[in-house]
Amino acid sequence: MGGWTYMLRCSDDSLYVGSTSYADVNIRVAEHNDGRYWGYTSRRRPVKMVWSKWFDDLREAHAAERQIKGWSRAKKLALMRADEETLVRLSKRRAGKPKSIPKPSKQQLVEQLHSIGLRHPEARAPRASHEG
Incomplete structure (x- = not known):
């Protein structure tokens, strides 16, 4: 369901x-x-x-709700505008946070954005090589 x-x-x-x-x-x-x-x-x-x-x-919907509820207002507004660049910037660890909180990897950020229906702006399909 x-x-x-x-x-x-x-x-x-x-x-x-x-x-x-x-x-x-x-x-x-x-x-x-x-x-x-x-x-x-x-x-x-x-x-x-x-x-x-x-x-x-439905469990994914509940998980997304819990995740987004923990976000700052600025990050929620970026989601509302589908502003992927700002979402990624606001997802990065800021100075002053405890070091015990691990900094998410680029892959984790991509997966987090993908789970709520957005793409990381740097996650592009590989380009075909042109030889010859």
Whole structure:
């Protein structure tokens, strides 16, 4: 069973990230807007969906939600704009973070971006060689 990961812009300009098993993510957004469930968005209505991605496996949608919730606002905005260059730049370890947190390799960054439907800007198909 699949599911959606989605990002909402709230009336106070904050961003909310969620996931749902609904086949139509717009139904879940409508539930946020009608205040059906008490929570973060119920006090920040109306909300508007600014990004969404379908995953064939609901567990992947939940994992993407958890991952994106941990991102900075700047990184979430870059995802919303599909700004791959900024996403990669913001994914790099910044000075001042504990050294116990391993710096992700380029391959890990590519896999992370791919898991949410984006390509690393340096991940291009190899060019054919021209001999002769």
